[in-house]
Amino acid sequence: MPEIAGEGVAMSDPRVVAVRVADCGEPLVSLRDDDRFLIDERRATATETFAMIRSGLVDQLWMAEKYLRERGRRLRVVECYRPPTQQSQYFQEEMSRLAALHPELTSDQLTELAGRYVSPPWVAPHSCGGAVDVTLASPDGTELDIGYRINTAPPRPGEMSFLDAHALPEEARANRMLLLAAMTHGGWIPHWYESWHFEIGTRFAALMSDLDKSVYGVIADPHAESLGLSD
Template sequence: MSDQRVAAIPVQECGEVLVDARAHGLMIDDRKQDTAGAWAYARQGVLTRLQHAQSLLPTGVVLLFVEGYRPPSLQRRYFEEYSAELADAHPEWQAAELREAASRFVSPPEIAPHSAGAAVDVTLIDHQGRELDMGTRVNASPEESDGACYTDAPGLSVRARTNRATLGGALSTAGLINYGTEWWHWSFGDRYWALQTQRLAARYGPVELP
């Protein structure tokens, strides 16, 4: 997300509303639950595509919505906290190096897909609600996972790689794109999506929950 090509993409805000995914037939996890319920929201276009992705999954496999919308103030806090962790671990890094490294895992607040309601963190569960083996937990950092959080990381078990392929196949077919440093992060309509799909502009910019 630190790539200047992402920041250079203009936003042509379409005005699509944020919608509560809990009312749209998706399985919602509560690990990121907040008092305002913001975590369960996403743009209507994102939810429509998640519903389509669910219909493409094998019988007995269910898409689990972990986190969607993230208020800009919360995104800023996440970015600053992770930057501070990296600064402690690498005191020799200059400010530009820290920002670039932090941006690989946490989007800068001004371009964050989550703050536009454009991104969702998802995983897969079975019919009994058990999370499938994806190689790492959702939101595992590169440091914690030794790089296994990268979507195409080497050294994954056959089962984890197969499960990631199942998740990715359904979401890609439904029109979402993956951010390659986080297997769980998928988006539609944001600046990164626009760059990767060669659109001239993003559909969604930062937005506040009504």
């Protein structure tokens, strides 16, 4: 990986935005149809889009799952695809929250800060179908401690990062690093700010891998028309 992979690069970083997109056209498929994976229900939706992923990434996720099974652990898949309208809502909510806390910041500064934890909708890896949020589980599916609950604010800055896990209890730190080892074994690129989040084929992943283009761009919600929604 290039040296940039050791930096705290936000999804809103201009270097991420600048990566060219050449979408390969792979469809979304549902992990619900594959009993090899343990699906966490906390992000379940009526249309089940949260369990959908680009078809070319199923084998990559299975590589990580097999790595963990060989060590007496499993993945819990929390969220994959996220519709652009939902991503826009999350991002605007985060912008509003930060604007109230930091009225002195400019719009660009707020966008950069918000982009550390919530991707801007125009580059959002979940809305590309190329990102997964996962955590670690025992063989019976019980979630294990990796130092946080997914999508919760950390008590201290950097606590959710792989690069700043030294303050965690030994068991939580070991679990976190096992998750990292499994996912990178499967070819997944970790996100510096969120140690549950991994990507392949996205703009962020391309930047971290020193590639000149991404193969997954933002795609519309496959259920949007039937629900009367517009992305």
